[in-house]
Amino acid sequence: MSDDLFYDETHIAFLEEMWGEGFLSPGGPEELNRILDGLDLTGKTIVDIGCGTGGVAVRLARDYGAARVIGLDVEAPVCAHARRRADQAGVSDRVEIRQVEPGPMPLENGSVDIVFSKDSIVHIPDKETLSADAFRVLRSGGCFAASDWLISHDGDPSPEMADYIRKEDLGFGMASPGRYRKALEGAGFLNVALTNRNPWYKTIAPKELARLRGEDRARFESALGVDGVAHMADLWESMIRVLDSGEHCPHHFRAWKP
Numbered sequence: 161m162s163d164d165l166f167y168d169e170t171h172i173a174f175l176e177e178m179w180g181e182g183f184l185s186p187g188g189p190e191e192l193n194r195i196l197d198g199l200d201l202t203g204k205t206i207v208d209i210g211c212g213t214g215g216v217a218v219r220l221a222r223d224y225g226a227a228r229v230i231g232l233d234v235e236a237p238v239c240a241h242a243r244r245r246a247d248q249a250g251v252s253d254r255v256e257i258r259q260v261e262p263g264p265m266p267l268e269n270g271s272v273d274i275v276f277s278k279d280s281i282v283h284i285p286d287k288e289t290l291s292a293d294a295f296r297v298l299r300s301g302g303c304f305a306a307s308d309w310l311i312s313h314d315g316d317p318s319p320e321m322a323d324y325i326r327k328e329d330l331g332f333g334m335a336s337p338g339r340y341r342k343a344l345e346g347a348g349f350l351n352v353a354l355t356n357r358n359p360w361y362k363t364i365a366p367k368e369l370a371r372l373r374g375e376d377r378a379r380f381e382s383a384l385g386v387d388g389v390a391h392m393a394d395l396w397e398s399m400i401r402v403l404d405s406g407e408h409c410p411h412h413f414r415a416w417k418p
């Protein structure tokens with residue numbers, strides 16, 4: 161396991177200040193609701209890929225009636241937060257958090273009803289292998305429901321996008337909607353649906369930047385320090401540029417195993 165943490169305690173404190181307790185990605189419980197729109201999770205077994213600090217895993221068990229949630233993540237600090245959160249919410253009998261190595265999920269073939277992920281697959285560059293693994297662990301009739309951060313095309317990132325990716329330190333994990341669709345269909349999924357969330361997030365990100373620079377600056381500085389907040393404000397400016405151009409396009413997607 162690498163000691164080179166991306167989501168260390170400082171980063172966790174900053175992101176939860178920005179996006180809410182238990183959330184390391186935007187939109188909170190409302191966005192979770194939209195990703196899951198129309199799915200009945202009662203009694204279901206769900207795996208949450210990249211569970212972070214556990215806000216989603218706890219809600220799936222407590223609010224959506226899941227029988228069992230397996231949260232997988234590669235970093236120890238977020239797993240520790242997620243376990244504590246599940247304990248405090250009284251759902252640790254139904255929420256199991258496992259720290260894993262990147263790679264195939266440590267789950268039996270056909271053993272889960274829903275594969276879920278919120279804004280974590282961006283860290284997994286090989287969308288084809290990931291799609292095949294999600295297909296493998298799902299039972300027949302199961303669903304892959306997720307959100308992720310995408311780039312709008314398959315070419316080289318524009319200079320503005322390259323600047324944003326460099327500041328965000330996202331590496332080469334971003335892929336296009338076309339690549340996701342091909343990866344999911346290639347794995348055997350049917351009824352693949354992708355929804356572009358750029359129109360939503362591009363209205364939210366400027367408000368986040370305003371919080372960083374204004375009303376909540378002191379709170380962010382207590383997590384990150386003055387220089388850290390200045391870096392984040394610069395990163396947010398770069399992100400807003402590529403949200404405005406449409407090149408950075410978070411998506412929801414859903415796909416069904418026949």
Ligand SMILES: C[S@@+](CC[C@H](N)C(=O)[O-])C[C@H]1O[C@@H](n2cnc3c(N)ncnc32)[C@H](O)[C@@H]1O
Binds near residue numbers: 183185211235263281
């Ligand atoms: C942006 S955070 C999102 C966390 C959570 N889903 C949320 O929305 O709050 C991305 C998460 O993906 C995890 N991650 C990175 N690479 C991973 C991998 N190969 N497998 C599983 N999780 C991974 C990170 O450690 C981090 O917790």
